Amino acid sequence: MSTTLTPTLSQLETPAAKAQAIRCVDCDVHQSVGLGQFREYMPQPFKRMAESGCAPGHLGLYNPIGVTRPDTIEADGKPAASKPDGLARMLLEPYGIDVALLTGGVYGFSSHPDPDYAAAVCSAYNTYMIEHWLPKDPRFRLAINVATQDPLLAAQEIERVGAHPGVSAVVISSATQHPLGQRTYHPMYAAAEKMGLPFCLHPGHEGTGITNAPTAAGYPTRYLEWHTGISCTFQAHLVSMVCEGVFQKFPELKIVLVEGGISWLAPLLWRFDKNWKALRSTVPWLTRPPSETIQGRVFMTTQPIEEPPEHGQLKQLFEMFDAEKMLLYSSDFPHWDGDTPDYVVRGFSETFKRRVLAENAIELFGL
Amino acid sequence: MTAVSAPTRTKHEVAKAADLPPGARKIVKAGRFQIGVFNVNGQYRAVLNICPHELAPVCKGPVRGTMLPSKVGEYTWGCDGEILSCPWHGWEFNLHDGKSLHDPKCHLKTFEVLVEEGTVFVLV
Numbered sequence: 500m501s502t503t504l505t506p507t508l509s510q511l512e513t514p515a516a517k518a519q520a521i522r523c524v525d526c527d528v529h530q531s532v533g534l535g536q537f538r539e540y541m542p543q544p545f546k547r548m549a550e551s552g553c554a555p556g557h558l559g560l561y562n563p564i565g566v567t568r569p570d571t572i573e574a575d576g577k578p579a580a581s582k583p584d585g586l587a588r589m590l591l592e593p594y595g596i597d598v599a600l601l602t603g604g605v606y607g608f609s610s611h612p613d614p615d616y617a618a619a620v621c622s623a624y625n626t627y628m629i630e631h632w633l634p635k636d637p638r639f640r641l642a643i644n645v646a647t648q649d650p651l652l653a654a655q656e657i658e659r660v661g662a663h664p665g666v667s668a669v670v671i672s673s674a675t676q677h678p679l680g681q682r683t684y685h686p687m688y689a690a691a692e693k694m695g696l697p698f699c700l701h702p703g704h705e706g707t708g709i710t711n712a713p714t715a716a717g718y719p720t721r722y723l724e725w726h727t728g729i730s731c732t733f734q735a736h737l738v739s740m741v742c743e744g745v746f747q748k749f750p751e752l753k754i755v756l757v758e759g760g761i762s763w764l765a766p767l768l769w770r771f772d773k774n775w776k777a778l779r780s781t782v783p784w785l786t787r788p789p790s791e792t793i794q795g796r797v798f799m800t801t802q803p804i805e806e807p808p809e810h811g812q813l814k815q816l817f818e819m820f821d822a823e824k825m826l827l828y829s830s831d832f833p834h835w836d837g838d839t840p841d842y843v844v845r846g847f848s849e850t851f852k853r854r855v856l857a858e859n860a861i862e863l864f865g866l
Numbered sequence: 867m868t869a870v871s872a873p874t875r876t877k878h879e880v881a882k883a884a885d886l887p888p889g890a891r892k893i894v895k896a897g898r899f900q901i902g903v904f905n906v907n908g909q910y911r912a913v914l915n916i917c918p919h920e921l922a923p924v925c926k927g928p929v930r931g932t933m934l935p936s937k938v939g940e941y942t943w944g945c946d947g948e949i950l951s952c953p954w955h956g957w958e959f960n961l962h963d964g965k966s967l968h969d970p971k972c973h974l975k976t977f978e979v980l981v982e983e984g985t986v987f988v989l990v
């Protein structure tokens with residue numbers, strides 16, 4: 500019989516005890532898993548498609564740094580993030596991360612023209628992650644990946660695997676065919692709400708495959724423009740979700756905007772609230788201003804944290820909305836634009852640090 | 867007037883010069899510092915292995931050239947083998963003076979390098 504000296508997280512009853520045990524939750528960790536690893540879980544003809552390497556293309560934009568940090572490629576030539584122990588060694592241990600939400604993954608298959616293939620890829624990936632990664636490290640939690648071409652298939656997948664105790668969230672690509680508030684997407688939200696899973700939007704595939712152009716103005720020339728413009732897609736999705744009544748129709752649903760920027764939120768809400776006062780009658784289900792509608796319902800991950808010329812300006816910005824309750828630390832490991840936990844919270848109050856590094860995520864994901 | 871004596875620096879052996887040819891680098895521990903020593907096209911340069919941004923081990927990044935400031939639509943490659951790019955967010959630093967290419971106030975800490983009888987030393 501083995502005895503455990505440290506209590507498991509579920510044994511710690513009070514939120515304060517949990518927060519002490521969990522110092523830092525990383526809400527966006529990209530373990531790398533290839534099609535070849537999980538195609539065995541796919542039925543035909545999708546298995547054959549996966550064998551042929553069938554995958555959505557990319558825009559061909561050039562990032563001279565490379566998307567994966569070069570110092571995370573290990574001596575054997577493999578990325579550290581492709582191995583559970585590599586992640587633990589390069590990320591969890593050095594930075595004191597007690598829970599890592601594994602976002603992956605294959606959500607980019609939402610850009611693929613074939614909805615059945617995209618759904619099969621996500622499904623096989625989710626099963627593979629549950630069987631092969633979650634058991635490897637008690638710090639891992641899974642954000643299951645679903646594809647958005649067919650929201651009914653996405654909803655089925657959320658219900659299929661959503662109850663697994665290691666599954667803490669759903670993640671989709673923010674690159675879509677329509678603004679995400681529209682009713683075609685509601686079955687996914689209904690399923691996430693039913694399973695008690697926060698619903699995350701993650702960028703990276705804007706403008707690829709069958710998705711919309713990466714900016715409202717069209718296709719930019721460079722990665723620099725594309726990456727800077729990602730926030731605009733998030734703004735459009737958030738405005739759509741509020742106006743289409745997603746937060747009324749699904750009163751328990753929580754939305755997490757991952758890697759979409761933070762500093763735009765306050766001015767967007769000012770404009771949005773002002774417009775709502777005049778145009779409220781076009782969205783009569785919105786009985787409170789947008790800024791209040793999203794309170795406690797929308798969360799944002801911190802990476803890539805904005806860097807104004809004076810650090811004090813970031814603090815001012817964070818006073819303009821409920822940053823302390825809305826922000827969730829994320830590293831985006833092993834990508835080139837990641838942040839370390841101490842860098843993100845430097846200069847902020849102890850309360851802010853605790854909330855952003857751990858407590859908000861503990862409450863949101865029910866850790 | 868009291869003379870203030872210059873702080874004494876210590877010599878730390880890095881490598882045999884023959885083992886550090888142009889393009890090569892070595893990261894060494896010298897006193898309390900970790901320092902990257904680079905052979906930049908025949909000249910030795912040493913910088914602290916901490917990026918001023920998020921404190922990454924900057925000396926593990928690639929060394930290459932870069933695009934020089936130019937007119938709109940023109941591209942001029944230069945500084946071949948002189949630019950260290952941080953492995954995290956890609957900030958570029960000129961190894962000759964440690965200065966970043968995006969802000970003259972942002973730079974790597976540099977150290978003096980000596981070569982004596984075929985051995986490379988860094989002064990700390």
Ligand code: FES
Pocket residue numbers: 917918919920921922924952953954955956957
């Ligand atoms: S840590 Fe070096 S560029 Fe950010």
